[in-house]
Amino acid sequence: MATTVLPRATTYSRSRAYEWLTTTDHKKIGIMYVASSYFFMCLGGLLALGIRTQLAVPNDTLIPNALYNQLFTMHGTTMIFFFVMPMLAGFANYAMPLMIGAADMAFPRINALSFWIIPVSGLLLFSGFAFGGAASAGWTSYSPLAEAKYSGIGQDLWILALLLNGMSSILGAINMLVTIFKLRAPGMTMLRLPIFVWTVLVTAVLLVFAVPVLASGLVMLFIDRNYGGSFFDPAAGGDAILWQNVFWFFGHPEVYIMILPAFGIISEVLPVFSRKPLFGYKAFVLATVSIGVLGFGVWAHHMFATGAVYLPFFSAATFLISVPTGVKMFNWVATMWRGKLRFTTSMLFAVGFLISFLIGGLDGAFAASTPVDFDITDTYWVVSHLHYVLFGGSAMAIMAGTYYWFPKMVGRMLDERLGKVHFTLMFVGLQLTFFPMHLLGLAGMPRRIAEYAPTVWQPLNVVATIGAFTIAASMLQFLWNMFTALRRPADAPDDPWDANTLEWATSSPPPPYNFERLPEVRSERPLFDLKHPELRKPATAAAVVVSPGSGH
């Protein structure tokens, strides 16, 4: 019987720009998420430098109040919705399908849509600056200040941008869930998923439950502002506290949306560079799930001072959520214990994460205690706390993840020597910027003030400003490191870190559809098992050869 050899379908030769603009490859989309997030991080960082410059001097009139209010509103909104969230979504997009041995996400075209919504909504958000002022009611946009009577068109653009951004998050979350549930490689059972994948899974569930609540709140606020609704304005018969309940019902799970995948990154990086498995894998899964559940029961601790909260419940739930977080902290330390630690830049950032996030976590005990919270809430103490969680936590983990996955993403190693300078500057800058804010808050400095009178507040504000510029310098140096790395020829080996998970079992960067062949999956460390057959239990088998794309 004669066989017909079909000619291999050739693609039209397209420009690289066209390739990237139309791609549905989860790896390219993941890289675009990461690139766009770094772009927005630079924008948000510039806004922060404006804030810190203004506060270096008491009674400073450098930046007019109206602009200052836009700076901190846009800084918070940009860093949360356009830097941390899409960055973690980008890592999940890039690494998760590889880690579970899948060829792509479950819905590649929806994946492209989720990404392309981000730059569009970002443009919408920032266009406020061109139309008479961006949003200026704070990233929390408390009503009635965010109502039409008190805030201009920038507020409407903010609402529309966040609605779009939320749509991107929901689409992305559903895509992640379906991919994790349906496209795992043979042998990749739920309890063999890498911890990063578990954190992505729980985060996706949080997104699906929390973001629609924000969306409904945003629609109500939009109706209030433009069509005379009366949801949140007491002058029109609405309820000012209702907005806070709706916003924080989303807003506190949002904190875990921004920290759980960061926990996941740290839980991948620490075992690899300690050359040990993660200590207490199952406890880790359990802790992640319980944080996800408890995370929906603590929202009103943002509202203790409103006088409209049943204090004991939210105080108790807030104290309680520190237990699973503490378990993780001890498990990480135990992972390093008796390991053989290699201090790559990625590992340094992971250790920097542990040191800084601990402070953010301990702060939580103060905020959970209602009588203490009455003093520290809405002061610089809270600004310090939230930055220790989001900068000392999420951003440090993002850096660890960038140095870890960069060779896989682009096939080039980042310069480790420059990386260590980057880590040192950034870690020192972080402590200088945010630690003094605890003390300023205790001394009575409220947040979100464009100027302050007491001269005793100045020295620590100057320290914080120096810290902020140190961070900025470290970021410039980091961008330079990436830029020069991208100009070098590809040099990264497939598995530069002697890692454990499947993304390192394919080439750097991986081919379209990811794998030529997959190792057998018998634990959460399939690549480790492959490299150390001597540690295997008796019933061994050769690597299973699978054709590309058949992940079922």
Place this chain on the structure above:
Amino acid sequence: MRRAAIAWTRSLLALAVLALVVGACAEATPGNQVPNFFPAPAITDQGQASESLYAFIFWIAVAIFVLVEGLIIFAVLRYRRRKGDDELPVQTHGSMGFELAWTIVPFIIVVALFILSENTQQKVDASTPNPPLTVDVTGFQWQWTFDYKAQGLSFTGQGTDGPTMVLPVGEDVHFRLHSNDVIHSFYVPGFFFKKDVVPGRTNEFDLTLDQTGTYTGQCAEFCGLGHADMRFTVQAVSPADFSAWVAKEQEAAKATPSPLPSGAQSLTLSASNTTAFDESTLSATAGQPFAVVFTNNEAAGGPPHDFAIKDPAGSSNLLFTGQPLAQAGQTVTYSVPALAAGTYTFICIVHPNMTGTLTVK
């Protein structure tokens, strides 16, 4: 690595000690204290209870901080890979005993903290049935009004220092917080306490001051353009001084302004919002007293406005301040004494951002 870590630890410790020493030596006046790890000593019974709780949580947090950071730094220094050592370390996957321990011990700690915290909360929330003094606080963009209704006194802030609230020590004071526009927050660092001022609801609480002195306060909930300037002062005095102060202020409120000579020039001015006056320029004749008929066009429940003239010498002193304030919907006629020729700036003392030019020829 080891050297760098030790150097960091050393400089961090030095910084911490420095901050503690500076904090201890500094004159601890709430609102003007050198920032350190502890708030200035609270001047209310309720605040003192909360501050002891703060100190307790602080030392527990320090203990956990030292323990965990110590473990991290120890692991980093002790377990780093030596050059040429390629042997795998022992592959420990976990330990039920340890994991249970660091679940149960933190659980017990947080339950204890919660119980202590609730006990303190009861003290903070306690109120007397018939408080001897009630102060109604109204926050509005961007100023405060303090009403002593039983005494028939009302004070609205002027300029960026805001009003002064005089309070007796040793007696329960009942506070009621009101807002008609956006959310504000009544915050006095010396009370170790704040409460939001929410439109549509009246928040109430009791405080007992036990120390005389002058303390600053300021709005702590972001409320728009003038948020940072929404300040006020609390003056705690003895009960006897308080009674004397009430009598003096009641006398001053009765005084009436001197009438204007007939045929004096009359200028019209109005305000409809908190951004600007409706008229940006006024002109008057030099050397003659004149009247300003000032209308506050705000809807009912809106903020008060006022007409005042700044000293052209450039200082922050006012040449003239209109009394009383024009409440929403009111028209008030102010008699202004004769002025020398020149250009003056007039402002609303409630909203110092509202200005205009007065030309006197």
